[in-house]
Amino acid sequence: MEYGPPPLFNQGVSARARLAFFSLVAAALIIIDAQVNALDAIRNGVEILLFPVQRVLLWPRDLARDVGDYFITLGSLSDENARLRLAAIEQSRLAMQASQLQLENDQLRKLGGVRERLNVPAQVVVALYESRDAFSRKVVIDRGSKDGMKAGGPVIDETGVVGQVTRVFPLTAEVTLITDKEQSLPVQIARNGLRAVAFGGQDPSTLELRFLPANADIENGDSVVTSGLDGIYPPGLPVATVLHVDRDIKDQFARVVLKPVAGMSRSRLLLVLLVDPPPLVPAAEGTRSGSTGTVRGDRAAAKAVRR
Amino acid sequence: MSALWQRLTGARTEATAPASVRPPTLGRNLRPEQVLRPVRPAFIWATLGGAFLLNLLPWGRAIWVPDFFALTLVFWNVHQPRKVGMGIAFVFGLLMDVHNGALFGEHALAYTLLSYGAISLHRRIQWFPAGSQSIYVLGLLLIAQLASAAVRLWVGGAAPYWWLGLLSSVVGAAIWPFLTSLLLSPQRRPAKRDDTRPL
Numbered sequence A: 001m002e003y004g005p006p007p008l009f010n011q012g013v014s015a016r017a018r019l020a021f022f023s024l025v026a027a028a029l030i031i032i033d034a035q036v037n038a039l040d041a042i043r044n045g046v047e048i049l050l051f052p053v054q055r056v057l058l059w060p061r062d063l064a065r066d067v068g069d070y071f072i073t074l075g076s077l078s079d080e081n082a083r084l085r086l087a088a089i090e091q092s093r094l095a096m097q098a099s100q101l102q103l104e105n106d107q108l109r110k111l112g113g114v115r116e117r118l119n120v121p122a123q124v125v126v127a128l129y130e131s132r133d134a135f136s137r138k139v140v141i142d143r144g145s146k147d148g149m150k151a152g153g154p155v156i157d158e159t160g161v162v163g164q165v166t167r168v169f170p171l172t173a174e175v176t177l178i179t180d181k182e183q184s185l186p187v188q189i190a191r192n193g194l195r196a197v198a199f200g201g202q203d204p205s206t207l208e209l210r211f212l213p214a215n216a217d218i219e220n221g222d223s224v225v226t227s228g229l230d231g232i233y234p235p236g237l238p239v240a241t242v243l244h245v246d247r248d249i250k251d252q253f254a255r256v257v258l259k260p261v262a263g264m265s266r267s268r269l270l271l272v273l274l275v276d277p278p279p280l281v282p283a284a285e286g287t288r289s290g291s292t293g294t295v296r297g298d299r300a301a302a303k304a305v306r307r
Numbered sequence B: 001m002s003a004l005w006q007r008l009t010g011a012r013t014e015a016t017a018p019a020s021v022r023p024p025t026l027g028r029n030l031r032p033e034q035v036l037r038p039v040r041p042a043f044i045w046a047t048l049g050g051a052f053l054l055n056l057l058p059w060g061r062a063i064w065v066p067d068f069f070a071l072t073l074v075f076w077n078v079h080q081p082r083k084v085g086m087g088i089a090f091v092f093g094l095l096m097d098v099h100n101g102a103l104f105g106e107h108a109l110a111y112t113l114l115s116y117g118a119i120s121l122h123r124r125i126q127w128f129p130a131g132s133q134s135i136y137v138l139g140l141l142l143i144a145q146l147a148s149a150a151v152r153l154w155v156g157g158a159a160p161y162w163w164l165g166l167l168s169s170v171v172g173a174a175i176w177p178f179l180t181s182l183l184l185s186p187q188r189r190p191a192k193r194d195d196t197r198p199l
Helices: A015-035 A040-070 A074-112 A283-288 A299-306 B002-016 B041-056 B068-079 B086-100 B106-120 B130-155 B162-174 B176-188
Strands: A122-130 A138-141 A154-156 A161-168 A173-177 A184-189 A195-200 A207-213 A223-226 A238-246 A253-260 A269-273
Touching: A015 B086, A015 B106, A015 B130, A040 A122, A040 B041, A040 B086, A138 A161, A138 A269, A184 A238, B041 B068, B041 B086, B068 B086, B068 B106, B068 B130, B068 B176, B086 B106, B106 B130, B130 B162, B130 B176, B162 B176
Parallel strands: none
Antiparallel strands: A122 A138, A122 A269, A138 A173, A154 A161, A154 A269, A161 A173, A184 A195, A184 A223, A195 A207, A207 A253, A223 A238, A238 A253
16 A cells, blocks of 8 residues: 555554465465364354354245245146146055065065165255355255264255265255265166266266266166265165267267256255265274275265265 | 546546646546545444345355445445454455355455455545446456455366356446445435435
């Protein structure tokens, strides 16, 4: 500031010194937050302070929504009713089949001596708001560590995988959508069991499979489900369908673009599966020999545990 | 174009040009300036808090929505730099980081830079009419947004098309004249509380 104020009065610290001080503090906070989790306590405290304000500010939107819902016409409701009834009939058929298959499966598993697949406890949550950030895709939900949320829990809606709980506050939690660039998820092609890892795609609303050879057996329209290899996502949850496959001869890998099946930003009610993330290196194997324990190398697992 | 140039440089030419060749915009510059009433600190805090609450509304993915808090912060930094400084910017930035799930300190850094820029330019900006001030404000807002983008790029989490988010700065600069007249209106009230006083 060339026109400095007259030195007659006490002006305090100069603007440049203040800028340097606050920028350094901010830079230090950024570095600490990017590298380690040391700031979570402060973050939790601030979040508890902000929480009531955030909830109050959601009221206008919810009110507008409720008013809109109230004026839904009779016609659309009866349409929806008919559709739901059809779906219910279809699902009851599937449910009957499923119970029969379950019995059969139990018997076969007993015969084979395979450990039974555990039923995963789950909790219904409401998506409060999307974080306003051009860089990442996150949704904040209305349950936090007080309700037993843990970082790493998979989040699904009625159609498929939505994302993963990545940060837990006492009263809320952040869910990173699978379309986030940083998010990865072990999947397989339902048709042939080909395994791959799905990442957030270039286009904000897509996923992509990386590191698949150019001659991999993938076709447009293939459905992609979770493989369960990471021990976090239960196997067989629908994730996406293949939008197109780009097999460039110059490139070693195929470029596979997927369209997620779950409504990435539309669904409000979500289901969080309360699974315990597996340890990175299982203790028993880790002590025996180093390398066999780390077969579970999926990045999603590593990421979830790290967070 | 020349009119715009004169508007932009009007303050300078008036100071340096001899009396005989003064530009025609001089008349406007000599227009009697209203002496503003002193601002009430409660009003500053209320507007800053209100702007912060506006930012907390669930805007979702509407990237064009301007950063209301940044705009209000620039306004008070320009008009009351002794009362609103970088400390306030820093603290509100941290709150914004928690709300958005961003890196802790990202918005704090951006708002600190914004505040410093506004405080350094506050004498110059006040010379211009509100429309021309928008250009300065646009620059300041873009610098702040690019600072936070740089942090993200450095950490490695940049999403494709992130630059579309810069649109919010443009919208913010566009509403600056309205914001200025709104936030200055309590200080422009006539002193006497009679029937002609609008507020």
